[in-house]
Amino acid sequence: MKTLFPQLAHRPRAAYAATAILAIALAVLPLVVGLAGNAWVRMLDFALLYVMLALGLNIVVGYAGLLDLGYVAFYAVGAYMYALLASPHLMENFEWIAQLFPDGLHSSIWVVVPLGAALAATFGVLLGAPTLRLRGDYLAIVTLGFGEIIRIFLNNLNAPLNITNGPQGISNIDPVRIAGVNFARPIEIAGFELQSVQLYYYLFLILAIGVIVVSIRLQDSRVGRAWVAIREDETAAKAMGINTRNVKLLAFAMGASFGGISGAMFSAFQGFVSPESFVLMESIVIVAMVVLGGMGNVPGVILGAVLLYAIPETLRYIAKPIQEAIFGTEVVAPEALRMLLFGLAMVGIMLYRPAGLWPAAVHGRALVPTDQAGDGDAHAAQPGRGESR
Secondary structure, rough: OOOOOOHHHOOHHHHHHHHHHHHHHHEEEEHHHHHHHHHHHHHHHHHHHHHHHHHHHHHHHHHHHOOOOOOOOHHHHHHHHHHOOOOOOOHHHOOOHHHHHOOOOOHHHHHHHHHHHHHHHHHHHHHHHHHHHOHHHHHHHHHHHHHHHHHHHHHHHEEEEEEEEOHHHHOOOOOOOEEEEOOOOEEEEOEEEHHHHHHHHHHHHHHHHHHHHHHHHHHHOOOHHHHHHHHHHHHHHHHHHHHHOHHHHHHHHHHHHHHHHHHHHHHHOOOOOOHHHHHHHHHHHHHHHHHHOOOOOHHHHHHHHHHHHHHHHHHHHHHHHHHHHHHHHOOOHHHHHHHHHHHHHHHEEEEEEEEOOOOOOOOOOOOOOOOOOOOOHHHHHOOOOOOOO
């Protein structure tokens, strides 16, 4: 609550009331938005997925200061992990797997999601290990290449063994099933019928809240402070006794694990995955979400993820009717207008809000000009005995 409502840190009752109001609003949001159609609820679902992705990348970029342009690779790893373990693809291409699982390979979400997170974390360590000595642009280039390598592998691992089915992707992926509830079908609760997209919304919301809690706890932990120390000055951090190698690898692993969880949920929600969903542009958009919202600040990253996904997607539905109402015809295609406004927004943010829409609070005592400082401050600012002037 202190992170989401810092102005209410010394007013616990008001903070609890604000949290309760926010929880109620999030709970009824899909029901209200669903009145306009399931397409809008589907937008909320993907917005929550991007919130988890942005928070995962925020650990690497915002906390540790390591520019990662291949983050979508971990998203792809989690998605394909779920797709392979919850679809008939492996059974159709490998006879020995079909013999081991005569009733079909329908892995539980409680098994697949942790496996996806663990596998993505493993790939995060594999990415981080050879890049420990790289910084800045060189690190960005290497991570960009890593993301493209993963996508190319997924696109070509259909021969000689058909593992990923190549560019055709994997279909017939099982939906999420929890306590006998099939999330692909609507259910009725207390006289209300919840559609599939609404069920997924609540699942994604719970996972996003879990990711938010973990991110906040990491930020305030000893490891989080070590990440910040590396971000500010790696040489000084190493001189203070921080094991920069292990701390960097932990940042890559933790951030990648969140991407793996998001990818698994994406696979279950879509029921289909292909390499086209994990192109470089996805990584750039996720990085833009972190930068736009405010690197290192959890509420800011959430805001950036929601704005950068929801606003462009909304233009898909309203851009054409608005242009027809004003000009009588469609002047600019919605997709072109979407990317144009996306670029203009990024330029504007970098010019007028370079720290992001909701930047992280600056800790520590700010410097006070000499002419504005009191006698005590001016005296404290003077060098002490034995110090160089």
